[in-house]
Amino acid sequence: MTTAHPSDRSSADRDDHRYAETALQKAALISEIVFLVVGLAGFIPGLTTNYSELSFAGHDSGALLLGIFQVSVLHNLVHLLYGVAGLAFARSRKGSRNFLIFGGIIYAVIWVYGLFFSGDHPANFVPVNSADNWLHLFLAVAMILLGIFLSPRMPRVDRPMARG
Template sequence: MGRRDPGRLVAVAVAAVFLLVGILGFVPGVTTGELAFAGHGSEAMLFGVFAVSVLHNLVHLALGAVGLALAASERGARVFLVGGAAIYLALWLYGVLGPADVVPINDADNWLHLFLAAGMAGLAFLVGTPRRSTNTPMHPTEGGER
């Protein structure tokens, strides 16, 4: 990954944060309360603020792993950021409009999901589309003339 691959670098950083949060969700002290597998049965709170469960933590770990895998290419990194934005927008809508039966979601989670959706979409926009190879001429001439 070189200096000219900002999309890949950003995707790796975002994916690493998801992996870290997924791990911290299992660490006693960082996560307080009784950690259930899924649903409202989980009383666990990450940092004392965000509702989590085993399933919630596994989703963070999976998203981080997918992000690292997709960051192997500039296009994959952009797909991860745009796809992650869409997923978090859907989670925000799910938390606001629907009953959060499968994954525990509270108001702090809803705000975080909205922030993540906007942040990942913004990062995807900022890093732009993948660049052309430097071996491809920008303005090919007709008939091979230079």
């Protein structure tokens, strides 16, 4: 009995577990690195203005990443965890696709959350401001589109029509 060598399978049949093999994996990897950098930057005085006003969570955090985006320790930790978790997903095409699409959906939900609970609203525990809302909308659209349009096209399967 002979078994096929894994390299004999077509690229559509295997799911490579190496970073940046495909454009989809590269897009996921780049986004994950950006999340890690942003999460770290939120803890760096100078990159984060009003750093002394950085609170753990809540709308009262006065710290602004790049002087624009409202951040807190929780907000920064979420970015870091999102980036770390995403690194695991970037090892496969399917994981990269799922990370981009479902991550984009999560950002769409955060955008909607921010529309209703930004500013001084007591439920604004992340916290988010208007600049964050626009960024979350951009991330949602960009991630979902990248996940969809960079995904490998599956061969079409023609199914016989049902006879009635």
